Amino acid sequence: MALPSMGHTAPATENVKLKQSIYETIIKIGATETPILNKIGTSKVTNPLTHSWITDTFEEPKKNANLELSKFVGETKNTAQKTTNATQIFITEAMVSKALLKANQYGGNEMEYQIGKKTKEHKMDMEYALFGLGRDSDVKKSVFKDYVQAQEATSGEMAGLFHYIAKGKDSFADGKRGNVLAFDESKDWSGTATELTEDKLNQILQTIWNSGVTPKDVFLGADLKGAINKFATRILGNETKLAGQVVSLETDFGTVNFHMHRLLSPKYGLGDVLIAGDFEYMKHGLYIPTMIEDVPTDITAKAKRFYTQSTLEVRNADAFAIGVGLTSGNNVKAKAILKAAKGA
Structure with a gap:
């Protein structure tokens, strides 16, 4: 008689010789982008505590008509400004x-596997810091916080992009906090979000254009992609979807590339946010570029440490604008239907 796969003979209680079936590659779950x-590239930092950069602005255009014989005036003003951010130390560790x-296991060599995984996690922590996330329990306070310079018993914390794009303003006034524009009903990022329309998008882009910079890229999350899909369909004349890939649209200010970003989501408190600008004016300043070093240990294990010391450099805050308090039209309609249903 043939022996079936489930067959066994006493004293056996099961066929223990069957090898467990498992997909050979371990599937890593979670965002890695x-x-x-x-996009922003890197720059060099030479101070371990803080990094500064200097910006200057052009005067506004003015009438310039003079007599043939005119006196030399030569009025010159020093309008240069220094901006500073603290360096932050990022550490990610692995110990096996x-x-x-020595073990033969799924996923291959364990240390090589952990190095690949930790590399992505290390970069994700830096991206998280660029937004100023995790510095306060209230996200809307966290993202605007100033830098913290390292002290003997204090970790250095970089300020995120919202802080610099707010241009030193501590609160919203008339729907603006520097170049952060609030479109919610309260005009201060505390009220009900309103629909993202082409007029609102143009208002955000116009803020950048007025400063003499051409907006090139827009980052937004899944909650706002419905609104952009509508724009794309109307402009391109067919059913166009923003879903991970870059969508380029012609606007009043030239071609703008739209990108999805996973941190711009309700999970992180930024689902109603759109960030636009020319990201050539933003750099990741490296004091100590990412290095992987062996860490001595007195236990029978091998330890590795990822180490980066860096900061965010927003060279020109006017090259960026952020819209907050926005939602897609689908969300607005859903809320209206729900409100009507409750009223009934």
Whole structure:
């Protein structure tokens, strides 16, 4: 008689010789993209505590008509301004026992596997810091916080992009906090969000254009992609979807590339946010570029440490604008239907 796969003979209680079936590659679950970090490039930092950059502005255009014989005036003003951010130390560690290093297991060599995984996690932590997230329990306070310079018993914390794009303003006035524009009903990022329309998008882009910079890229989350899909369909004349890939649209200010960003979501308190600008004016300043070093340990294990010391450099805050308190038309309609249903 043939022996079936489930067959066994006493004293056996099951066929223990069957090898467990499992997909050979371990599936890593979670976001791994760092689109802003990838786009902005790097610059060199020479101070371990703080990094500064100097910006200057042109005068506004004015009438310039003079007599043939005119006096030399030569009025010159010093309008240069220094902006500073603190460097922040990012550390990600991995430790694997010597026994596990030798083991033959799914996913291959355990240390190589952990290095690949931790590399992505290390970059994601830096992207998280670029937004100023995790510095306060209230996201809307966290993202605007100033930098914290390192002290003997205090970790350095960089200020995120919202802080610099707010241009030193501590609160919203008439729907503006520097170049952060609030479109919610309260005009201060505390009220009910309103629908993202082409007029509102143009208002955000116009803020950048007026400063002499051409907006090139827009980052937004899944909650706002419905509104952009409508724009794309109308402009391109067919059913166009923004879903991970870059969608380029012609606007009043030239071609603008739209990108999805996973941190711009309700999970992180930024689902109603759209960030626009020319990201050539933003850099990841490196004091100590990412290094992987062996860490001595007195236990029977091998330890590795990822180490980066860096900061965010927003070279020209006027090259950016942020819209907050926005939602897609679908969300507005859904809320209206729900409100009507409750009223009934």
